Amino acid sequence: MKPYLLPLTLSAVMLAACAQQPPAQQVQDPYANLGNGALYQGDLASGALTGEATAQYFSSQVGDTILFATNQTALNSEARAILNRQAEWLTKHQEFSAVVQGHAEETGTREYNLALGARRAGAVQEYLVANGVESGRIRTLSFGKERPAEVCSEESCYAKNRRAVTVVSASGVGS
């Protein structure tokens, strides 16, 4: 047997091919601290990148969900505080777009709740746009009462289901 060494770069390519990994996405490095143009090749799925420019950071740290009163679409101070942070984040991370999902509790007719969810999503969109986010980066979507966050038939669950959830993605509005 004749031992030999493969060049390191080639073995890395082969390993990647064996695992059939998708090509690494080009993402922004939050630690690069080189301004908005710093790009590098990184593996988003492995969790190697843990900056604030991720959907996961947005939902867990910025806050993706605001709550409403029964049959209401008005934004209370707590909701506005979360939306202020959302607007700030979206302004900072221009490559992201957002879909705002409006939801309603089960105690209402299916058709009214579809419209109510749409109006809640619309209220969020309006607020974000008023705070500097381009309207073209935000789409609204209503699930009515079809996708509750909590399933009990009591106010404790209803309160969590009367909500709007902002879902951000780096790959374009609505996709």
Add this chain to the structure above:
Amino acid sequence: MFHNLTPALVLALGLTGAAAVTALPALAQDGPLRIEITDGVTDPVAIAIPDFYGDSDLAGKIRQVVADDLTGTGLFREIARDAHVSSHDDFNDAVAYEEWRAINAQALVTADVSGQGEEINVKFRLFDIFAGQPLGDGMQFVARSGDWRRAAHKIADQIYSRLTGESAYFDSRVAFVQETGPKDARIKRIGVMDYDGANILWMTDSSSLVLAPQFSPDGKKIVYTSFESGFPQLQILDVASVSSRPLTQGGNSMAFSPVFSPDGRWIAFAQDNGVDTDLWLMDAATGTGRPLTKTHAIDTSPSFSPDGKRIVFESDRSGTQQLYVVPIEGGEPTRISFGEGRYGDPTWSPKGDMIAFTKQLGDRFHIAVMRSDGSEEKTLTDSFLDEGPTWAPNGRVIMFTRVTPGGNGQPRLHSVDISGRNMRPLELNSAASDPSWGPLLP
């Protein structure tokens, strides 16, 4: 599909000996036997449906469906067959009225089912026992064997119509949504079934969330809301070919709550543009639409009057959900609901006389009806969550969704008649919602 079913073929089935018994006086009724579907609670009519004659092995099944149709209305009580004392060998034997009177039968159905294989021939007669005479002509249906349930529904429809004076509704189909999976990730698909839950055909797969199917007036198409694109948009499907296509798409608006006009030419629906929800009218042939209402409110759940000239819908423009009527040319809507609570899901009766709706009062939901001018409001049901009324083709029975509370709560279809009597669940193997009752089949 059902071209072999020919109810128009009415045979003059002469009844031997009928003239001999007409002199007997009616005992418990004034004039011909007649059921009034009104508020007055009446005892169900006692009806005898002895075993059907004939050589077809479908005779017993057809008899059972006829009996189930009639007793399912709450207007009839079947006299158990083992209580019958009159027996005959042939469909054309004279009826021994006194023997049926002896067991207090008020009406009698006799029938003969012949033929095997591809085609069956069904004959039936209806008798008014106390008047001692046939009620209407005998009739004969020729049907494909596979359509035996339809033949049974046609017989039951004839009996129901002759005794109530109302038009028929058993031979009809209902579009609905089957629900499976957990409450926070419900899987839904559209099905079409006979009005009694038999012969389910699936119209969509489970890949996209679908809501609120509505039959076209001829029962050949269904419009509904689909999330296939990721956003609620309208789709239309052809029932015979089970193929669907989008009616609206993307942009920055959502579309839902579609409904056909009675002539099938228009589809009214609700469209949300991110600010408010307005009613729109779409030309079903060309897909071009125009706005019908324009407010900073939620206008949704449109339903046409039977003459196609007006639309009833719900709007919260006054602050809470109320019912309004608007001409299809547009103009200022007229509010027709003024009672307590919130009004939604208005649905115009095919007879034109009434509007059914969902009413929310406190934490209870009700199916209710009012005259089409908003008067004589009447509550029919009461539960944790009832919604989505749809009318039987004769405008005398309403089907709706009842949802049970809790994390494992399930929707189930129920029906109730317009007097509020005879509330009953539809027997189905799975949870179901959003019924749309189609037309009486030809």
